[in-house]
Amino acid sequence: MNDAGEILPYDEENQIVHQVVEESPTPDRDLVAMHLRKQASAGGASSEGNVQKQVDSSTVCDREAVSSSPDSDRDGCQPLSHVDSTSSTNNNNNNNNNNNSDESDDSDGEQTGSSPAVPASMTKTTTNRTPDLCPQFSRSTVGGSKAQPAAHPTPLDPDDLVFESRFESGNLGRAIKITPTYYELYLRPDMYTNRHTQWFYFQVKNTKAKVVYRFSIINLTKPDSLYKEGMRPLMYSTMDAECNQVGWRRCGDNIAYFRNEDNSNGYNYSHYHHRPADDDEDEYIGTSSFTLSFNIEFKYDGDTVYFAHSYPYTYSDLQDYLMCIQRNPVKSKFCKLRLLCRSLAGNNVYYLTVTAPTTHEDDNQKKKKAVIITARVHPGESPSSWMMKGLMDFITGDSYVAKKLRHKFIFKLVPMLNPDGVIVGNTRSSLTGRDLNRQYRTVIRETYPSIWNTKAMIRRLMEDCGVAMYCDMHAHSRKHNVFIYGCENLKRHPDRRLLEQVFPLMLHKNVADKFSFENCKFKVQKNKEGTGRIVVWVLGVTNSYTLEASFGGSTMGGRAGTHFSTADYEHIGRAYCETLMDYYDDNPIKRGYRQLVRKYLWYILHLHNPDGSPPSEGAINMKLRQFTRIPVPRTADEMEAQREERKQEDLERLEKRRKLSVTRPCSYYPLREKPEKPFLFNWRNWFWP
Numbered sequence: 111m112n113d114a115g116e117i118l119p120y121d122e123e124n125q126i127v128h129q130v131v132e133e134s135p136t137p138d139r140d141l142v143a144m145h146l147r148k149q150a151s152a153g154g155a156s157s158e159g160n161v162q163k164q165v166d167s168s169t170v171c172d173r174e175a176v177s178s179s180p181d182s183d184r185d186g187c188q189p190l191s192h193v194d195s196t197s198s199t200n201n202n203n204n205n206n207n208n209n210n211s212d213e214s215d216d217s218d219g220e221q222t223g224s225s226p227a228v229p230a231s232m233t234k235t236t237t238n239r240t241p242d243l244c245p246q247f248s249r250s251t252v253g254g255s256k257a258q259p260a261a262h263p264t265p266l267d268p269d270d271l272v273f274e275s276r277f278e279s280g281n282l283g284r285a286i287k288i289t290p291t292y293y294e295l296y297l298r299p300d301m302y303t304n305r306h307t308q309w310f311y312f313q314v315k316n317t318k319a320k321v322v323y324r325f326s327i328i329n330l331t332k333p334d335s336l337y338k339e340g341m342r343p344l345m346y347s348t349m350d351a352e353c354n355q356v357g358w359r360r361c362g363d364n365i366a367y368f369r370n371e372d373n374s375n376g377y378n379y380s381h382y383h384h385r386p387a388d389d390d391e392d393e394y395i396g397t398s399s400f401t402l403s404f405n406i407e408f409k410y411d412g413d414t415v416y417f418a419h420s421y422p423y424t425y426s427d428l429q430d431y432l433m434c435i436q437r438n439p440v441k442s443k444f445c446k447l448r449l450l451c452r453s454l455a456g457n458n459v460y461y462l463t464v465t466a467p468t469t470h471e472d473d474n475q476k477k478k479k480a481v482i483i484t485a486r487v488h489p490g491e492s493p494s495s496w497m498m499k500g501l502m503d504f505i506t507g508d509s510y511v512a513k514k515l516r517h518k519f520i521f522k523l524v525p526m527l528n529p530d531g532v533i534v535g536n537t538r539s540s541l542t543g544r545d546l547n548r549q550y551r552t553v554i555r556e557t558y559p560s561i562w563n564t565k566a567m568i569r570r571l572m573e574d575c576g577v578a579m580y581c582d583m584h585a586h587s588r589k590h591n592v593f594i595y596g597c598e599n600l601k602r603h604p605d606r607r608l609l610e611q612v613f614p615l616m617l618h619k620n621v622a623d624k625f626s627f628e629n630c631k632f633k634v635q636k637n638k639e640g641t642g643r644i645v646v647w648v649l650g651v652t653n654s655y656t657l658e659a660s661f662g663g664s665t666m667g668g669r670a671g672t673h674f675s676t677a678d679y680e681h682i683g684r685a686y687c688e689t690l691m692d693y694y695d696d697n698p699i700k701r702g703y704r705q706l707v708r709k710y711l712w713y714i715l716h717l718h719n720p721d722g723s724p725p726s727e728g729a730i731n732m733k734l735r736q737f738t739r740i741p742v743p744r745t746a747d748e749m750e751a752q753r754e755e756r757k758q759e760d761l762e763r764l765e766k767r768r769k770l771s772v773t774r775p776c777s778y779y780p781l782r783e784k785p786e787k788p789f790l791f792n793w794r795n796w797f798w799p
Contacts, residue, residue, distance in 0.1 A: 281535030302543030500683025
């Protein structure tokens, strides 16, 4: 920050900090077309004629991110409503005409998909856009232009539900009333694509209590989902939050996820080839669409309710959190917030540098190595933001381990690589319709600024001080638990064999009820060579990982059969830091522990049955469970610090009991969550008491 309190960007070419021009140029149609033509030359985007067709498309005009709470009315905006059976056919046809433009995004996709948003506190970093020039960009910045064509919903009956999604991260396209209690919902695909529909976030008003409604989200594109195994959607009731301090909670009964008999999503998939998804969550490409259907009963009349695929974490939430860190007089001494770049829509992409101030003694020692953590390259994967929040909370805290980590490393944290996609409610893509996690190898600076600048920062750090670890945080829609994808070193570096598996196994031990080492994969696949994990590994970072957290929950230990909450995701971020300290601690006790872990991995790798056949999965899991029972060795300083921290926690807990419960505002993150019910399929547990 400068003296005026403005955030300054880091210039990768000149290595200097300079002041941002307040008003950046407004992107026009020619600029958008230029970006799309550049990405076409880099790997098969749409032709010039299709570029102009996409720029002129009116299907993105509803994608407006507002700077106020989603439940507040907007000037010039009317709520999305139902359409009757007569007009629904016409609307379907019109939507087909708008969305059936030739789609040429043939890159591989890794499908891995806060309570209502608060006003952004850093308004000077965003710029209003002129809707006449480029309507999609005017809707891609927080606090963007409010002007847009007025909606013309079908006249409402007094008992009809009113749907709305024109707020930050919302993405409902239209709602069709089939019967008085049954509504079919269509999600908007990612911008400039006809696919990527998994994330959903929308509002429902005019609710009636004790009436069972059924919602069906018609145009999902994934053939498999955790909804088949008992995962439930999330619901936020504003009245429940005000009266009972209940935040986001799981909802829905009679949940079904099934393949549609015809291509009922209204979009043309015929030009895509049929390819099954792999372990890295690639997008299923086929001609079918899928439906998520569930019953819901509202608790209050006239309530305003939000539904979401996962716990929302918006760009405004991130801005408020980062400003709280910068305004903290203690944390600001070792935390520096900088601007990595501006996105295509003019939104700031931040990075946070966390390290202890260098002393004269440190100057005489070897340089600190860097630890690089990124998140939210896929906008629909909000659990990655909650993990990043837990990590930032821990690393900026005053615990003994956090202080040691700050003295040992330079942390470079990029909490949101794709703010444009987050704001407009995309599931996977950027504003250009491309998967940013496939652009690290052939990156174009003007088209993918956040990826280009992140890669440039990594190169600079490797030259200056070295990179100890890189991790990109994601979420997974088909697997349970938390797990890691790494890069095996057997062929490239035989002397480092199994070294990439030591950290994941140590993390498995530290959070055995959430992290699954059995689900970890370390193969380097050719179709993943453009991902951040593999590109950074090729640059020379041995410990280059993708951390995946399930949208659903855990099947491990005492947490088996339960959903993950925001507290669980934040706990993963804290456990990541604690494991990082165990992995790099120079104490002889910790070095011996790491050698034990590596020997155990070698033992499991060479485990065979008496007849020479490889062991069963159950035998390997049994050995892993035996390993988790081995206590982690702690130094005397760590044990003393743990005792002091526990005493402090006990005092804080006792103080909280003495105080009266105070209702917290419901606009930032969940107030309090009910105990989660088992999400594995058990119909007796699918009803709230």
